[in-house]
Amino acid sequence: MHSSYFICYGIEASLLKCHYYTSSCGYSYHAGVECESPCIEGSVRLEGDDRYEEFGRVEVCINGTWGTICDNGWDNNDASVVCRQLGYSPYGAIAKTSYFTENWLPFHLYSVNCSGNESTLLNCSYSTTGSCYNTQDAGAICQGVGIAHNNCTDYAxxxxxxxxxxxxxxxxxxxxxxxxxxxxxxxxxxxxxxxxxxxxxxxxxxxxxxxxxxxxxxxxxxxxxxxxxxxxxxxxxxxxxxxxxxxxxxxxxxxxxxHNCTEGSVRLIPYDSYFEDVGRVEVCVDGSWGSICYHHFTDNDAQVVCKHLGYTALGSISLGRLRYYNVIPLHIVNLNCTGNEESIWDCPSSTQGQESCTVYSDASAACH
Known part of the structure; x- marks a missing residue:
């Protein structure tokens, strides 16, 4: 091992023109480099995961070197132009920010502003100066060239x-x-x-x-x-x-x-879609479906819910809470049925204590 530590600025003509000094260094710490041929001016590429080429950090060739794009103002129109230039469809292109970030490439372009119809990225409006954190690399997800497109509105x-x-x-x-x-x-x-x-x-x-x-x-x-x-x-x-x-x-x-709901309606939303008679209890209040807090939801309450839905009270039980990943409003906190009522709306209830009923505190029942 001859020279262990080098300090270069990148402008030296050879490695030995850099500052260096020798010191002991294990063979497991051998340094390596990966060289690239000069790129073609204006070329773009997507970098991130070597297994896939249709998404990643956008890099652009300027003055023979690859650099990144600051993601300030980066949008789907810009991503469409990148995807078109790479031979993908401009439709369905998704702009990404801080995507597959790196810390070594310079920013070549700032404030890119494409209409979406340009054939290449450098045909768009852009600046070569600006301010951007090194984690703000613009990215894109491209779709195959044959993808069906439509004049639909974003987020419809x-x-x-x-x-x-x-x-x-x-x-x-x-x-x-x-x-x-x-x-x-x-x-x-x-x-x-x-x-x-x-x-x-x-x-x-x-x-x-x-x-x-x-x-x-x-x-x-x-x-x-x-x-x-x-x-x-x-x-x-x-x-x-x-x-x-x-x-x-x-x-x-x-x-x-x-579902549109009718005021006062009650339903069971099946758990895992296995059984229609087991699930979260939901009630319609003010035109929207909501839940019942499970904290005080007993077998008496479950029996009235099940009778309300046309099942028998015998064998109907409270299941406490079952974890659902779609969150709905909480409509009833303290339901206090005796078990003899025909409808849950005949039972005393309140909305007091909502702060104790967090997300995923929905009451569930098994009807018979």
Missing amino acids: VRLVDGATTKEGIAQICLNRVWGTFCSKENHYFYRVDANLICRELGYNGSGMTYFVESSSVDVLLVADMSCSQSATSIKQCNLTHYTKLSRCDARHTAAVRC
């Missing part, structure tokens, strides 16, 4: 291939492409907010997710959908866009069933 949703107009495979429009949602039963990731989708479609009740396999899926667009309880639009949700790194496929396509 629809239900297709259902038995009725109130149900079907859930699709979302992103950059003029309709695509589906991934969803897995009782999985913290790969969630779909069925309630919000149904509200977007004009239903005043809630919705539930079920699962289908679809051989006709053109494209999966969303791997996970995380919305706050205060969200009124899908635009306000955090969407994790689908790539081949997502652990879902057409076997995990989400479908949604929407």
Whole structure:
């Protein structure tokens, strides 16, 4: 081992022109380099995961070297141009920010502003100076060149291939492409907010997710959908866009069933979709479905719920709480039935103590 430590500035003509000094160094610490040929001016590429070429950090060749793009203002129009330049479809292209970030490449472009119709990225408006943190690398997810496209509006949703107009495979429009949602039963990731989708479609009740396999899926667009309880639009949700790194496929396509509710109605939402008579208890109040807190939900309460739904009281029991991943409003906290009532609305109840009933505190029942 001759020279163990080098200090170079990158402008030296040879390695020995750098500052260096010798010191002991184990053979397991051999230094290495990876050299690249000069790139073609204006070329772009996607870097991130070596197994896939259709998504990653956007790099652009300027003055013979690769560099990144500051993601300030980066949007789907910009991503469309990158994808078109790389031979992919401009439709369904998704702009990503802080995507597959690195810390060694310079920023070549700032404030990129494409209309989406340009043939190359350098035909867009941009600046070569600006300020950006080294984690703000712009990225893109591209779709295959043959993907079907539509003049749909971003974040519009629809239900297709259902038995009725109130149900079907859930699709979302992103950059003029309709695509589906991934969803897995009782999985913290790969969630779909069925309630919000149904509200977007004009239903005043809630919705539930079920699962289908679809051989006709053109494209999966969303791997996970995380919305706050205060969200009124899908635009306000955090969407994790689908790539081949997502652990879902057409076997995990989400479908949604929407419900309008009648004031005072009661229903059971099946747990894991196994049994119609076992599930979360939901009540319709002020035009929306909501839950009952499980803290004081006893077998007496469950028996009245089941009688209300047409089952017998005998053998009907409270299951406490079952964990559901779609969050709905809490309508009743303290339900106090004797078991003799015919309807839960004949039972004393209150909304006091809501602070003790957190998310996933919904009462469930098994009817007989």
